[in-house]
Each structure stands twice: as C-alpha cells, then as structure tokens.
Amino acid sequence: MLRQALRQFSRLQWTSFPSRVSLAAGSQVSPLAPRTLSFSTSRRRDIMEMTGFTDEQLTVHEAIKQICSNFPNTYWQERDQQEKDPKEFHAALARDGWLGIALPEELGGAGLGISEATMMMQTITQSGAGMAGAQAIHANVYATQPLAKFGTKEQLETTIPNIINGTWRTCFGVTEPNTGLETLKLKTVATRTENGYSISGQKIWITCAQVASKMILLARTTPLEEVKQSSEGLSLFCIDLERNQPGLDMRKIKKMGGRAVDANEVFFDDYKIPAETLIGEESQGFKIILHGMNAERCLLAGEALGLGYAALEKAAQYARERIVFGRPIGQNQGVAHPLADAYMKLEAAKLATYHAARLYDSNDGSVPFHAVGVACNSAKYVAAEAAFTACERAVLAHGGMGYAMEYDVERYLRECFVPRIAPVSREMILNYVSEKVLELPRSY
Numbered sequence: 001m002l003r004q005a006l007r008q009f010s011r012l013q014w015t016s017f018p019s020r021v022s023l024a025a026g027s028q029v030s031p032l033a034p035r036t037l038s039f040s041t042s043r044r045r046d047i048m049e050m051t052g053f054t055d056e057q058l059t060v061h062e063a064i065k066q067i068c069s070n071f072p073n074t075y076w077q078e079r080d081q082q083e084k085d086p087k088e089f090h091a092a093l094a095r096d097g098w099l100g101i102a103l104p105e106e107l108g109g110a111g112l113g114i115s116e117a118t119m120m121m122q123t124i125t126q127s128g129a130g131m132a133g134a135q136a137i138h139a140n141v142y143a144t145q146p147l148a149k150f151g152t153k154e155q156l157e158t159t160i161p162n163i164i165n166g167t168w169r170t171c172f173g174v175t176e177p178n179t180g181l182e183t184l185k186l187k188t189v190a191t192r193t194e195n196g197y198s199i200s201g202q203k204i205w206i207t208c209a210q211v212a213s214k215m216i217l218l219a220r221t222t223p224l225e226e227v228k229q230s231s232e233g234l235s236l237f238c239i240d241l242e243r244n245q246p247g248l249d250m251r252k253i254k255k256m257g258g259r260a261v262d263a264n265e266v267f268f269d270d271y272k273i274p275a276e277t278l279i280g281e282e283s284q285g286f287k288i289i290l291h292g293m294n295a296e297r298c299l300l301a302g303e304a305l306g307l308g309y310a311a312l313e314k315a316a317q318y319a320r321e322r323i324v325f326g327r328p329i330g331q332n333q334g335v336a337h338p339l340a341d342a343y344m345k346l347e348a349a350k351l352a353t354y355h356a357a358r359l360y361d362s363n364d365g366s367v368p369f370h371a372v373g374v375a376c377n378s379a380k381y382v383a384a385e386a387a388f389t390a391c392e393r394a395v396l397a398h399g400g401m402g403y404a405m406e407y408d409v410e411r412y413l414r415e416c417f418v419p420r421i422a423p424v425s426r427e428m429i430l431n432y433v434s435e436k437v438l439e440l441p442r443s444y
C-alpha cells in the first residue's frame, strides 16, 4: 500500500518539479521563486547535500518532510516541556503506512530497505521533531524486524498489521539495571509453565513502555551455568503488556531530553505469558536480535545526523541574522568556522551512514557480515559524534539565546546524547573496532 502511495507521491513530485535538483531543493521551494538573499529570513533549501541519493530515498525524504511540516517546533517544545506523548505524530505516520517502511509487502509493509528507513528517521529528527519524534516510532520500525523474519504465520498476521496501522505500539526490552552492556548476563528469566512462560526480572530504559501494547522482550530461558556459550539460552518474545494482569509494573524515569517520550523501569514478577509469544526457536534469542542490531545502528546514525543538521541550520540562520558590533555574528570567523567544520563532519558521517545502510541492504551474500558490522558500528559512532559537535556549537553560536527553549538548540543538545549512549555506547564501539578491525587484544 505504502509502495503504491510512494509511487504516486513520486509521480506527483516529478511532474510538479522540472528536475531532480528542484525536488532535492525541498518541496516548499519552487524553482521559480525569487532567490533568497544571504540575510533573508525566508525559507532556504536544506543544508544537507542531497545529491547521490536514490529516487526512493529522495521521495521518502520529501514525503516525510511534508508530514512533519504539520508538527512545527512549537509542538515539540510543548510536548517536551509537558512530557506528553506525541501520539498525533505517531498516528500521522501510521495513517500513511510509514511504520511498515522496512517490513515485507506481504505483511502490509512497503518492503523498502534500511537505506530508506534511515532516510525516514533522519528526516524526522531534522524536521525539528528531534530524537523525541524518532523515538516515538523507532521500536515499531526496528524491533519488528526480527519478528517479521522469525515469527510464525499467526504471530505475523495478528501483530504486524496492527503495528503498521498504529493500533498497537511496541517497545523493546533488553537493557537491565544490573548488567548494562553485558547483555549476555541479563537476569530476567522466562520459566516454562504448563501453558507458556512466567517472566521475572527487571528491565530499564524501556522507551515508550507506558504507551505500548507489545514488548519485544529478551529473557533467559536456560540458566547461564547450563549453556556451552553465554550467547545461548536467551529467548526472544513478543508479549502483551497487560497492565491489569498481576506481575507487571512500570515506573517512568525522569530524564534529560526527549521528554515527550517515556523511558521506564519495567518490573516482572511471575508475569504469565502464553507459549505462542516465543519468537523463533527457544534459546536462539540472541542470534535473532543480532540480525537487527546492525539495522538499528543505521537508524540511530540517521537520527543523529538529522538532529545535527537541524541544529546547524538553526545556528547558521541565527549567525546570518544576529547583528552585534554592526555586523552579522556569522561574519566573524570565530563563529563561522566551527559551524563550517561541523557541517563537514556531518557530511562525512552522512556518507558513512548511507554506505553502511547500503551494505546492510545488499543481502545477496556479497558483503561479509563482518564488513556490515564494522560499517554500521562506525557509522553510528561518527554520526553521533558529528551530531554532538553540531548541537554544542549551535548552542554556543546562539550565545544566551542558545539556552532559551524557544530557540530549540538546547533541546537538540539535550537529545544528542542518546545516540552516543544507545543502543551501544561509544566505548563499546571503540572496543569492537579495536578488536575486530585492528586485531588488538579484547579488553573486557
């Protein structure tokens, strides 16, 4: 359905605009409109260089940008300040089928790749929605991937269409308070019962658990002492979050940024789930989520990039317009050069990100898994760092106004820590590259 809509959208765009260049310049900007002058406050083209993207990526970018234009920065400021879920935004994307962008067509998805999904997530953060906008839908796009690949026909038929059409939202439950990045040691257990499993344990930082009906949950089904390798004995489930059922509790975490979306501690105490909630084979849960981990790194890299470009765009606009000492502050190289440097860092990270996504999507066996892993981890790392640089410099370029909520860049700076920390920290990526690429001794 979405594919069809995309084709239609694409046709409309191609006929409304005489050339690719004009499309790339943004649907709001007519090629016939008068040229903007350097100090103009009127809308300018995106600062991100759009050449080199595929037609599908450009179409996704334009279509998502159009949807996001209904959710201005003031919407996100309010949601952030009031810690209110952006449910209208989630609904708008679900209405047009976007949550199924990377799900197979036979399940009602668009059957596009991670390259297009990354572009969608980037366009969302870049619109001003920031990480809050991305996180409101992230798990629905990403955590459904292992389900789509390993789920039973019945699981797919009942769950996937309801996630795509927005009836159900999902969250992803991996991180635990006592084991952190050492995922293989996680303590939440799923013990066999007569009809299914009983879950006991605790998860932390679970985004959108308050509004989700489903959780993709990783739990241990065979004790660590009884498995040959620690990666065995973990199982993946797609469970209902039944708040009225005994054994489930959750508590919101007060956090630094992205306050529109909730993050939670989730407690399970003999919480009963049916056997049909198991995804794939028992004990193979870690291998199953590995399948999606590289995809998630690409999405996060895209989200980081979008945030960085959004911050930089604001900074450049402010630097053009703010007059101090009788001239725009951007005329001072001390203001201009850090922004120009941040731009080049973002552009380099953009190449790394879409290169990684392309490798991920080329699943014909021609690219070794190792190469995909290195590319996706590296992309997430450099994009998150480039976003941090851009957001920090954007705040500084605004002077005191960088600290005011009205100017958005303080919100972006607060949010840009997320891709540096999650789903895997900078340090663990450095460990990974040290070991797997440089062949240095494993340090942990």
Ligand SMILES: Cc1cc2nc3c(=O)[nH]c(=O)nc-3n(C[C@H](O)[C@H](O)[C@H](O)COP(=O)(O)OP(=O)(O)OC[C@H]3O[C@@H](n4cnc5c(N)ncnc54)[C@H](O)[C@@H]3O)c2cc1C
Pocket: 171, 172, 173, 174, 175, 176, 179, 180, 181, 182, 204, 205, 206, 207, 208, 258, 263, 418, 421, 422, 423, 424, 425, 426, 427, 428, 431, 443, 444
């Ligand atoms: C806003 C937000 C949303 C999140 N959403 C979700 C979600 O929806 N679902 C989910 O499951 N999780 C989620 N997470 C959790 C996130 O994935 C983890 O916070 C992240 O993986 C880091 O784990 P930790 O916090 O336990 O850090 P820890 O493992 O406690 O590590 C702490 C610090 O020590 C460093 N460190 C640890 N070991 C080493 C080592 N051997 N070498 C070098 N450095 C090391 C780490 O790099 C890190 O800087 C979210 C986190 C945040 C902040």
